[in-house]
Amino acid sequence: MTHDPTTRLGVVGCGVMGAGIADIAARAGLDVRVVVSRAEAVPVGRDRIRRSMGQAVRRGTLTEQDRDAALGRIEVTADIGRLADRECVIEAVPENEDLKTALFTRIDCLLEDDEAVLATNTSSLPIGRMAWGTRNPQRVIGVHFFSPVPLMPLVELISTSRTDERTRTRTAALLTDALGKTLIEAPDRAGFVVNGLLIPYLLGAMRMVESGQATAETVDRGMTLGCAHPVGPLRLADLIGLDVVKAVADALHREYTEPQYAAPPVLLRLVEEGRLGKKSGRGFHTYER
Template sequence: MRRAIDTVAVVGSGAMGRGIAEACLRRGLTVILHDASPTALDTACNALAASLQRAAAKGQLTPDDAAQVLEHLVPSEELAGIHAANLVIEAVPERLELKLAVLRNIETSVSAETIIATNTSSIPITRLSLPFADPSRFLGLHFFNPVSKMPLVEVISTMETDDKVQNTIELFVRDQLGKTPLVVTDRPGFVVNALLIPFLLSAARMMDSGYASAEAIDEGMTLGCGHPMGPLKLSDLVGLDVVCEVADALYDGTKDAALIVPNNLRRLLERGHLGQKSGRGFYSYT
């Protein structure tokens, strides 16, 4: 019988790592946040504190509750600091070799009972399970950005994932995080990104061809199809670098021409225009 999940370690303190950490903190869990970079870790902790203060200002938390939640955040520059976690969620950048190396080190840093998950958005979970001595405790746990607002989490097992591990994680997502677990099979892009990324690239390709402006494309999908946000604005929100990384990973696994990144999107990346987070993407945010 595995222990109940009360302590979660998040490895990687970027936007997704911070979002996952905050989601867990706000549901009363202790969170060990690890990043090998002291600067990145400090930035993440400050960002989490600021986010909780904003939540208190909006009345979502009392100031005392926000301060109490933050007391359950344990920053750790050393990977050995994650040892006490019942669940470790890897959230480093979407690069195969980096994830393999990090996951290999995570397994040797935790107890045999600890469940290990990856937050990959596109790399097959089976491929990421290769370094594990015990792949039965490993699975995919794909959160969506922004984690605080998105209610869905994809749960992806491999053929070797223990059924009890999957069941534990389904209960964790639903009962402890208050989100909806979507159990899907292990394939490139799973369900959401396998549908979403070709859609986003198709919109960029239509703009690149000169067929329609960014505004016309987005209005077509919001006013004509009832989407809450057009595909180009959504790409800017997700991050154009993230869209390209996921597209490249999906193309590598499928060789589907619909996943080839169009020229205009590549050029934006080369200029450092990543979307909202950099102040410019398909639209200007300055």
């Protein structure tokens, strides 16, 4: 199926993932509008995108001139109405089903083009449920990026039973041709493919630390040096964000009701204390901010 490439992208949420998606899309030449929850979050969001691009400048994969040009293609706004003319909107707000479904209902009504794509970057929630409150469930699709977005090649593409072929091919073209990602088509089940396997592994590492049998350092060293993983499970959980890991575990546990998906108390306490991992400076490890 042929179609015009997507040029006007909307992103909702400018945290770890939203900033990364806005970064790579603007670098790819797209006109990007990022919606944040309130006016005070506008400069914070802009700064987060700038820092994401700054890492590419430091790695030598982006010139300062190209960074400035890319930043010039991004508008960060607290006005959700600015999404009206977008051809595709990707939501990256916290992993909360009520928040995401309410947002989808609202954006579905806002979009001027009935064929504009409505995509969610949820880590775990079944995509079909996101479409319930929309008038056009055929344009709803899952696009599960990985962190850090500029570096990780994979996106899981998740169609529901109602996603139409036009939405699927158009979204796949955006992700591969424009954003340079590699896709796997994943089933619409909580956790899709990757998190269905990854989350029980991360929770298992936490239980090992919780039981006092091994420290976080020991577990991470074991898996990096013993299994050639680039990062150990506890550092990876910190990088993802412990609140996100808990939310994904909860979604998996709701869907499958198996003990391997139950968040252990150590994770619950860390999240309650605001120790969310790298983004808050402390999780299983401590980080310079």
